[in-house]
Amino acid sequence: MNLVNGIASDAVSVRDRGLAYGDGVFRTFPMRSSRPVLWQRQYAKLARDCQTLNLNCPALALLDRDMASISAAEPDCVVKIIITRGDGARGYALPAAATPTRVVMTNPLPSHIRHHQETGVRLHLCRIRLAIQPALAGVKHLNRLENVLARAEWSEQEIAEGLMCDTDGNVICGTMSNLFAIKNGTLLTPELTRCGVSGVMRDLVIELAGSHGIPVQTTAIRIDDLLAVDELFVVNSVIGLWPVIALDRKAWNLGTLTAQLQRWISDAQGD
């Protein structure tokens, strides 16, 4: 199912600035039993990301209506929302009166998610580096060529995700996920002030750890640091939490704190 500005449609204008420049933002999350999971958080991120781009975020009521249309047709699916700056004349200058384009799409829930949650995943270490751009760091915008090139680096079925570093050599994220490590009982996650996407599940994990008394450090992490951690995992709103069992020649066992966090996430989502 595809909705464009609330109406069933499979097309956007060729003049849309989302296509021309990637001038927009997006979110991806599950709908389960007709309920968009962690929806308030997703909308809050969408609104914040729109604000960073100085883009008028559609009102919650409009997107609530889209969610209702979708949940009736597809109670269990992956929802993707794209908000663009809408149509514009040629040229980078912002249109005087831009009307954002609101696209809502559904996709099937992937079948391998739970398997990876239970058995863990192997990571590929990506050769392409993330460029450092503080003005866009954290934002889930539509300029995602680095992620596309990173994901194209491997095709092995047994590798579920790629690990990305920035051009300064700091570990930042997966191609589609945020990264966490546990070292001596402390939860570590990379700073996202210079690049990377700050996801809803990342925020939730940080909050859950904090509320259960686990120390959390948002910090610079190098590959050598990462190879010395006790537990490692990646998260996003669709996959939940996948333990990492291998990166390069390093291997990890499934960790106890990782498993604990999986249960807390499940509870928080009302699974």
Next chain:
Amino acid sequence: MNLVNGIASDAVSVRDRGLAYGDGVFRTFPMRSSRPVLWQRQYAKLARDCQTLNLNCPALALLDRDMASISAAEPDCVVKIIITRGDGARGYALPAAATPTRVVMTNPLPSHIRHHQETGVRLHLCRIRLAIQPALAGVKHLNRLENVLARAEWSEQEIAEGLMCDTDGNVICGTMSNLFAIKNGTLLTPELTRCGVSGVMRDLVIELAGSHGIPVQTTAIRIDDLLAVDELFVVNSVIGLWPVIALDRKAWNLGTLTAQLQRWISDAQGD
């Protein structure tokens, strides 16, 4: 006029990876008297940029046919070509059999171009910096949020272009143009090996200078260097060459070598 895969249409699929990720490339150039200006060069760049993204560039014959359709309807216009990786399932992984989407659009030729060529333009010094990403440097891809944010920094009518530096403080380009300076009779232009777009008009200017015995240096340039040059100008395929007469508090007169290059460009384009 809008053509999508050779057929008159105003719409692309909501599932197009050009919209989802900016997974594609584009070119913009004038059509004059039914002739796409410097067309062989434009197609060569398109093909090279597609290759960098590992994207199948449509055959020249297909785009030749699009140019013929457009030239018949609009003999004088600005043509924009967008090539995307086409539709894809959700996720960054490349589709197994991607069919590129080919969009060709027309826009009116801007009326102010010649005036700016004759009287010169003022530049705004952009606060946003270009991120350093060697894997995408030079490519005119669809990830252009930095340009959008840069162009949004000023609204004064008397400022025609913005000057962009990279995050290391090197001068790189205008928001929509390449940059040249003349110092002691030598033509200088920024290296584009780490960011920026390598345009057709940039190549032409370098070739024209070389063939007329003017020394050319592609080099790192800092703002302080730029404020000390004898002549300064910006180029792109649509605007041709605009002399720069002011940047910040520095002013320049219209230069003789700049005027010479304008004439050579005009001759090379068969104006």
